[in-house]
Structure formats: structure tokens, C-alpha cells
Amino acid sequence: MTQVDTNTPPAPARPMARRQGAMAAKFAALLAVLLVLPFIVPLIGMNVGIASEIVIYSLFAIAFNILLGFTGLPSFGHAAFFGTGAYMVAILQYQGIENTAVALLTAALGGGIAAGLVGVLVCKKRGIYFGLLTLAFGQMFFIVALRWDEVTGGETGLTGLTRSTIDLGFAAFDLNDQMTFYYFVLLVFFLSILVIWRILSSPFGAVLRGIKENELRVQYLGYPAYLYKWAAITISGAFSGLAGGLFAYYQYATYPEFVFWVQSGNVVVATLIGGGLNSFFGPILGAAIFVGAEDLISSYTEHWMLFFGLLFISVVIFFPNGIPQAVMRLTSWIRGRTGAQDADKASEETGK
Amino acid sequence: MNILEAKNLGVYFGSFKAVDDVSVAFEKGRLTSIIGPNGAGKTTFFNLLTGFHPPTSGSVLFKGQDITQLPIHAKVELGLTRTFQVLNVFDQLTVKENLRIAVQRLRGHPWRLLAHEDGFSSVEEEVDRLLVAVHLQDFRHTRADEMSHGHRRHLEIGLSLGVDPEVLLLDEPMSGLGMYETGQMSDFIQELAQRLTVVLVEHHMSVVMKISQRILVLQNGRLIADGVPADIQQNAAVREAYLGKSYGAGDNSKETVNA
Numbered sequence: 001m002t003q004v005d006t007n008t009p010p011a012p013a014r015p016m017a018r019r020q021g022a023m024a025a026k027f028a029a030l031l032a033v034l035l036v037l038p039f040i041v042p043l044i045g046m047n048v049g050i051a052s053e054i055v056i057y058s059l060f061a062i063a064f065n066i067l068l069g070f071t072g073l074p075s076f077g078h079a080a081f082f083g084t085g086a087y088m089v090a091i092l093q094y095q096g097i098e099n100t101a102v103a104l105l106t107a108a109l110g111g112g113i114a115a116g117l118v119g120v121l122v123c124k125k126r127g128i129y130f131g132l133l134t135l136a137f138g139q140m141f142f143i144v145a146l147r148w149d150e151v152t153g154g155e156t157g158l159t160g161l162t163r164s165t166i167d168l169g170f171a172a173f174d175l176n177d178q179m180t181f182y183y184f185v186l187l188v189f190f191l192s193i194l195v196i197w198r199i200l201s202s203p204f205g206a207v208l209r210g211i212k213e214n215e216l217r218v219q220y221l222g223y224p225a226y227l228y229k230w231a232a233i234t235i236s237g238a239f240s241g242l243a244g245g246l247f248a249y250y251q252y253a254t255y256p257e258f259v260f261w262v263q264s265g266n267v268v269v270a271t272l273i274g275g276g277l278n279s280f281f282g283p284i285l286g287a288a289i290f291v292g293a294e295d296l297i298s299s300y301t302e303h304w305m306l307f308f309g310l311l312f313i314s315v316v317i318f319f320p321n322g323i324p325q326a327v328m329r330l331t332s333w334i335r336g337r338t339g340a341q342d343a344d345k346a347s348e349e350t351g352k
Numbered sequence: 353m354n355i356l357e358a359k360n361l362g363v364y365f366g367s368f369k370a371v372d373d374v375s376v377a378f379e380k381g382r383l384t385s386i387i388g389p390n391g392a393g394k395t396t397f398f399n400l401l402t403g404f405h406p407p408t409s410g411s412v413l414f415k416g417q418d419i420t421q422l423p424i425h426a427k428v429e430l431g432l433t434r435t436f437q438v439l440n441v442f443d444q445l446t447v448k449e450n451l452r453i454a455v456q457r458l459r460g461h462p463w464r465l466l467a468h469e470d471g472f473s474s475v476e477e478e479v480d481r482l483l484v485a486v487h488l489q490d491f492r493h494t495r496a497d498e499m500s501h502g503h504r505r506h507l508e509i510g511l512s513l514g515v516d517p518e519v520l521l522l523d524e525p526m527s528g529l530g531m532y533e534t535g536q537m538s539d540f541i542q543e544l545a546q547r548l549t550v551v552l553v554e555h556h557m558s559v560v561m562k563i564s565q566r567i568l569v570l571q572n573g574r575l576i577a578d579g580v581p582a583d584i585q586q587n588a589a590v591r592e593a594y595l596g597k598s599y600g601a602g603d604n605s606k607e608t609v610n611a
Contacts, residue, residue, distance in 0.1 A: 222428035
């Protein structure tokens with residue numbers, strides 16, 4: 001039996017132009033897939049609206065992953081920022097402000113401010129202490145959403161929201177139309193992740209990667225690490241808030257559940273399943289699987305979380321780098337099967 | 353001129369005095385080594401100087417300014433940095449990416465969130481210069497955790513050089529190195545000492561005796577000797593405290609003063 005090395009060899013030195021070109025190709029491929037997504041979901045028996053939910057959740061997961069995957073900070077309270085964004089849209093509408101752009105910018109601002117406030121209190125911590133503190137602060141937001149009846153509507157939330165028509169003069173887009181809403185969400189999503197990618201590729205992003213690897217070393221290079229962590233959580237919170245704002249439109253409502261810790265856990269799970277720890281695009285796959293599985297499994301059983309939990313546990317145990325790793329293993333196994341002289345290799349893989 | 357000074361510096365962990373009332377001034381441009389048996393407080397002394405631990409007593413002066421209460425990064429900004437006994441580099445990043453984080457703070461505007469990190473020629477030039485300075489020009493795109501221990505030690509010093517320090521504290525830069533690599537590192541430290549004030553904690557006695565201009569000896573957290581290598585070699589207290597048992601024929605015999 002020969003030892004099978006499934007790891008790819010170290011990446012060869014690549015000129016930066018080619019690396020950027022490869023990234024542009026990935027963005028283009030992603031856009032192509034997402035442009036046809038609403039035509040695919042009905043084919044597997046799902047509502048077109050699910051496509052919007054997948055994209056909104058993808059934005060939330062990518063925003064969350066600025067912290068987890070790119071700064072190494074496990075936040076267990078991100079629903080607070082997502083929910084703040086959702087409530088911003090709803091509260092503005094209850095005050096008579098219907099402009100979609102204003103509402104979504106306020107959602108991002110609200111998520112950013114909420115995260116900035118929490119950040120002041122948690123950014124001196126790292127690892128599990130950071131995680132537990134974000135969990136605690138996240139629950140404080142939930143309590144506020146639940147109890148501050150006059151503003152948040154308490155347990156029943158704020159319902160009966162409307163989606164406006166965006167009138168650009170030459171054309172008007174009615175967001176109540178599911179397809180129109182989807183492409184509007186896709187536009188916001190795509191612009192957002194371009195900005196996030198840009199931030200992560202900046203010198204600032206390099207410092208964040210340094211913090212993920214070795215926070216102490218970053219300090220000994222003269223960086224006030226906590227300020228960079230604070231900026232990271234604030235930016236992450238702003239885009240989470242934006243996702244939350246979109247979600248309020250998607251649901252025509254906001255509920256305290258948006259801020260509940262289960263929501264914080266969901267985004268962690270979606271990100272990890274997609275392999276977000278080592279990948280920028282991974283959380284999109286994770287969000288798609290999460291939202292898709294919820295829709296599919298819950299049409300058979302109300303205990304969908306039980307089955308999804310089993311999936312999650314299997315992924316974490318067998319494929320710590322998420323579903324992409326599982327797919328890579330599978331393809332190398334299939335390749336092994338088709339090559340005759342690789343039969344030995346294949347049986348080795350089956351044993352895993 | 354004294355560039356770095358410890359005044360009555362001490363730190364107690366409970367009743368244990370890890371560093372006890374140490375006063376010492378480091379002159380600009382000199383290579384000073386700190387020796388002493390394991391547990392003498394050498395690394396703790398570095399930790400106090402650089403702000404990793406707050407001292408229980410005393411103060412640290414840098415160019416006459418009291419920097420005792422400054423956070424780590426502020427001390428580094430002034431020009432004081434260090435390396436670590438346990439290797440401390442960014443393992444998952446390439447050599448170039450490691451060095452780029454080190455040099456961009458002074459040259460690359462780290463708060464420009466929407467600028468691409470590849471877009472700063474001043475950073476690229478400095479990284480190229482550093483790669484040569486730390487003799488790693490052939491490893492530009494190698495991931496740190498795929499290099500030999502000796503090369504990683506060089507990289508760690510490269511990180512520290514990237515912040516343009518005036519004082520560099522090296523904590524056992526030769527630990528874990530083979531004989532050939534130790535020789536290279538010794539030459540390299542002498543190169544550095546031409547331009548910087550270097551303070552070295554090291555167990556390789558032959559190297560310390562050869563390259564140091566001044567040697568401090570710590571024992572149980574106290575400074576017990578201070579002088580040029582020749583004096584330290586002759587110092588009876590040092591021989592007894594630090595080298596006594598292994599001097600001549602112990603398990604550390606190859607590390608004796610006269611080696």
C-alpha cells in the first residue's frame with residue numbers, strides 16, 4: 001500500500017497580476033452562477049424566494065467571516081448586528097421613511113455602530129473569551145429587541161413592511177416582484193463582497209491575517225492590534241447589518257428571532273460548512289447548503305435541525321475544511337477509480 | 353549615550369522575585385549579552401523592557417523618556433523591539449508576506465482600506481532589501497512553516513528589522529540551530545551590531561564571549577556581574593554561580609567560559 005498524499009503541493013510563486021486575474025475569474029464565475037440561480041431553485045422544488053434568502057445569508061456569512069476566517073476571531077453574537085440592521089429598516093418604515101437606499105445605508109450604519117460598541121468591550125480579548133463575550137453582548141441585544149415594545153414591537157416584532165418601487169427615471173423596478181427583488185439583492189450582495197474583498201486585500205487586511213496567525217507578533221511589529229480588531233468587527237457588523245436590512249425586506253417584517261443567539265450560531269455553522277476558515281467564497285456555499293437544507297428537510301420533518309446537526313458534526317469531524325474539502329476528496333477518489341494503475345490508491349481512499 | 357535604561361526594575365509573581373531590582377544602562381551601538389543559568393530571569397527581563405509584563409517596581413527609559421507604562425506597540429514605534437525564544441513568525445504566510453506586514457506600517461499606510469497591498473513600491477523595495485539583509489532572497493515565496501529552523505530564525509529577525517528599530521533584543525536566536533547555522537547566525541548578529549544597539553540573551557557561551565562588547569550576568573533575578581568578556585571569564589562569582597558545576601567536566605562542558 002502506498003501512502004496517498006491528498007494535499008496539493010505548495011503553491012508555486014505566482015506573479016501578482018495572475019493572482020488578481022484568477023480572483024477576477026472567480027468573481028465572474030460566481031456572478032454567472034448567481035445570475036441563473038433563480039431559474040435553478042424551482043427545478044429542485046423550491047420557491048424562487050429561496051434564492052434571495054441564499055444570497056442575503058451569503059452576505060451575512062461573508063461579513064461574519066471577515067472576523068472568523070480572516071482575523072481569527074470567533075464571534076458568537078453576530079445576530080446582534082444582523083438584527084440591528086433588520087430593525088433599522090423596520091423602525092424607519094414605521095417612522096414613515098420608505099426610501100430603500102436610505103433604509104439600507106441606515107441598516108449598515110446601525111450594524112456598524114452596534115458592532116463598534118461591542119468591539120470596544122471585546123477587542124482586548126482573544127480566542128474563547130472573545131467568543132463568550134460576543135455571545136453575552138449578543139443576548140443583550142436580543143433582550144432589548146424582546147422587551148422594548150414601543151420601538152421594536154416586542155415579541156411580535158415589526159410586521160407589515162413594504163418594499164418600494166425603485167424608480168430610475170428610464171425604468172422602474174417593483175421590489176414586490178420576486179425576480180426583481182432577487183436581482184436587487186444580488187446587486188447589493190455583489191457590490192458588497194467586492195468591497196469586502198478589496199478591504200481584505202489591502203495592507204489593513206494583511207494586518208488582520210497577521211492577527212489571525214499571531215496577535216502578539218503583530219503588536220511587536222508596532223501595530224495596536226486591538227484597534228485593527230475593532231475596525232474588523234465594525235466593518236463586519238456594518239455588512240451584517242446590511243444583510244439584516246435586506247432580510248427585513250425579504251420577510252416583510254423583523255422578529256426578535258433575527259437577534260437570537262440561534263441566528264448567531266447559524267452563521268457560524270454555515271461558514272464552517274462552506275470551508276470559510278480558509279476561503280473567501282466558502283461561506284456562500286455554506287449559506288446555500290444551510291438555507292437549501294432548511295427548506296428541503298423542513299418540508300419532510302419539523303426536526304430539520306436534527307438532521308442538519310448530524311451533517312454539521314460529520315463535516316467538522318471528517319472534513320474540517322468544509323464541504324469543498326469533501327468534494328476534493330471525492331473527485332480525487334473518482335479519478336483514482338478511473339485510472340487503472342491507481343486502483344491501489346482508490347482502495348486506500350475508500351478506507352478513509 | 354544610554355539609549356535604553358532599566359531603573360530598579362523588578363517583577364514579583366507572588367513572593368517569587370523573577371527579576372529583582374535590576375538597574376542597567378545600555379549604550380547606543382554596543383552589543384551587550386545577558387547570560388545566566390536557566391530561570392535566572394533573562395527572558396522575563398526582556399518581557400519587562402518591552403512591555404509584555406508590567407513591572408512590579410522600577411521603570412524603563414528609552415532615550416531618557418519613561419516608557420514603562422506604554423503598550424507594546426508604542427514602544428516598538430519608538431524603536432525598541434525584540435525576537436522570541438520560541439519562534440514567533442507568521443507560519444502560514446510566505447516569507448515575503450511576513451516581511452511585508454513588518455515593513456508596511458512605516459511605508460504602506462496600513463489604514464488605507466481600499467488600496468491593494470501589492471500596490472506600494474516603497475514596501476516592495478524595502479521587502480527586497482530585507483530579504484537580502486536576512487539572507488533569505490531565495491525563499492521569497494516559501495511559506496514560513498516550510499523552511500528550516502535556522503531560516504525561520506533569520507525570518508524572525510527580519511520581521512524585527514522591518515520596523516526600523518534602534519534597539520533590538522534577541523532572545524536566544526541560536527537555540528535549536530546546528531553548528532553551521534550557529535556560525536552563520538553569529539556572523540549575522542555581528543553584522544546587525546554594526547548598525548543597531550543589540551542586546552542578546554544566549555546560551556552559546558563561545559559565541560557570547562566572541563561577539564559581545566559587554567556581558568551582564570543574571571542569577572535568581574539579580575544582576576551579579578557586569579563587564580567585558582575577559583572580566584566575566586575571570587569573575588569568581590560568575591564561575592561559581594553560573595558555570596561552577598559544569599566547568600571542566602559536566603554535561604554542559606562544551607559550553608564553558610573558555611570554550
